[in-house]
Amino acid sequence: MNFLQIKNLHITLGNFFLKNINLSIEKGDYLTIIGPTGSGKTILLECIIGFYKPKQGQILLEGKNIVDLAPCKRNIGIVYQDYALLPNFTVFDNIAYGLRKKEKSKLKIKAKVLSIAQKLQIDDLLSRFPETLSGGEQQRVALARALIVNPKLLLMDEPLSALDINTKRELRILLKQTTKEFNTTIIHVTHDLDDVWSLANKVAFFKKGELLQFGTIKEIFSQPKTKFIAKFIGTDIFEARVQRVYSSGTLLECNGCILHTTDFQPSSKKVFLCIKPDEIMIFLEPPQKLPNIFPAYIEHIFKETNLFTLHLKSNNFSCRALMTYNMLKQLNLRPGKKVFIYLKPENLKIIPQT
Numbered sequence: 001m002n003f004l005q006i007k008n009l010h011i012t013l014g015n016f017f018l019k020n021i022n023l024s025i026e027k028g029d030y031l032t033i034i035g036p037t038g039s040g041k042t043i044l045l046e047c048i049i050g051f052y053k054p055k056q057g058q059i060l061l062e063g064k065n066i067v068d069l070a071p072c073k074r075n076i077g078i079v080y081q082d083y084a085l086l087p088n089f090t091v092f093d094n095i096a097y098g099l100r101k102k103e104k105s106k107l108k109i110k111a112k113v114l115s116i117a118q119k120l121q122i123d124d125l126l127s128r129f130p131e132t133l134s135g136g137e138q139q140r141v142a143l144a145r146a147l148i149v150n151p152k153l154l155l156m157d158e159p160l161s162a163l164d165i166n167t168k169r170e171l172r173i174l175l176k177q178t179t180k181e182f183n184t185t186i187i188h189v190t191h192d193l194d195d196v197w198s199l200a201n202k203v204a205f206f207k208k209g210e211l212l213q214f215g216t217i218k219e220i221f222s223q224p225k226t227k228f229i230a231k232f233i234g235t236d237i238f239e240a241r242v243q244r245v246y247s248s249g250t251l252l253e254c255n256g257c258i259l260h261t262t263d264f265q266p267s268s269k270k271v272f273l274c275i276k277p278d279e280i281m282i283f284l285e286p287p288q289k290l291p292n293i294f295p296a297y298i299e300h301i302f303k304e305t306n307l308f309t310l311h312l313k314s315n316n317f318s319c320r321a322l323m324t325y326n327m328l329k330q331l332n333l334r335p336g337k338k339v340f341i342y343l344k345p346e347n348l349k350i351i352p353q354t
């Protein structure tokens with residue numbers, strides 16, 4: 001039995017439809033929901049918590065269909081981007097708020113609040129009021145308030161998006177540690193692929209009310225099902241033709257280059273070739289006896305967060321490569337420099353052109 005199973009779910013809200021959603025997760029899974037704006041990610045969360053009733057379908061939590069259960073009876077917590085703390089309550093009272101409905105012993109409440117506040121490193125803030133806290137501190141309080149009642153399932157709608165990069169990083173670590181310790185099952189809506197990489201083990205991709213792909217993080221990132229998903233997750237896409245399928249892979253023609261990949265796509269001759277910028281290798285001299293080596297030069301180098309993106313141009317195509325600062329320095333890479341690109345056959349993925 002799956003911990004959470006969503007079966008044939010249809011939701012209608014005004015002119016918007018979520019259509020035939022099917023997915024299931026296990027206890028302790030961390031599912032991130034991604035996709036363009038307006039694709040129905042929040043509506044799905046709010047349907048799971050019980051704010052909207054589906055038109056059709058089931059939401060089975062530990063085998064029990066909860067669609068007719070009042071939100072307060074579902075034992076599902078939710079954390080929003082804007083924290084939604086009670087302004088006239090201290091941090092202590094905000095965290096204790098939900099627990100007081102279940103637990104009457106003041107001593108037990110105090111001990112639980114202290115314990116979770118310590119875990120989330122906000123125990124020195126307990127007497128303060130929300131408006132005196134930073135965004136990162138408020139989000140920790142919101143998280144403590146959600147976790148203290150030990151929800152079966154915790155839903156989070158862009159919980160880190162209002163925070164700066166460093167606070168996001170710290171909170172991701174805390175989120176990972178705390179939810180692991182509590183063995184919380186999480187569904188987290190985000191626009192930030194760093195959240196997906198650092199937190200999730202499963203990913204659901206939505207577009208215009210449809211679940212386009214659902215799978216493990218490896219499946220989504222290494223085998224995106226459509227060109228749209230591949231682009232969204234930052235992969236470079238090229239049109240290619242299958243030349244030959246052989247026992248250990250496929251030979252492709254792409255802009256006049258012949259490429260080897262270990263991937264198969266037998267259903268289609270015309271395919272898209274996906275190259276992930278973090279999987280491109282750069283050499284100063286052409287390595288011997290390796291396939292898929294192309295001379296290129298560096299057009300531009302851009303700094304993005306703590307990595308550098310190199311824009312590379314070969315005779316046949318342009319692509320991007322991600323590098324650390326150390327790598328850039330070690331190879332003395334700069335705009336205009338000639339290099340050799342190595343596209344490892346295992347890293348080249350193909351999807352059909354439909």
Ligand SMILES: Nc1ncnc2c1ncn2[C@@H]1O[C@H](COP(=O)(O)OP(=O)(O)OP(=O)(O)O)[C@@H](O)[C@H]1O
Pocket residue numbers: 013014015016035036037038039040041042043044
């Ligand atoms: N109560 C409502 N009644 C009618 N339409 C709604 C309602 N709530 C949301 N919508 C519409 O449903 C669509 C999906 O909304 P939703 O908030 O789920 O998108 P989202 O994928 O979470 O987007 P974002 O990434 O921008 O937060 C949007 O077009 C939105 O305008």
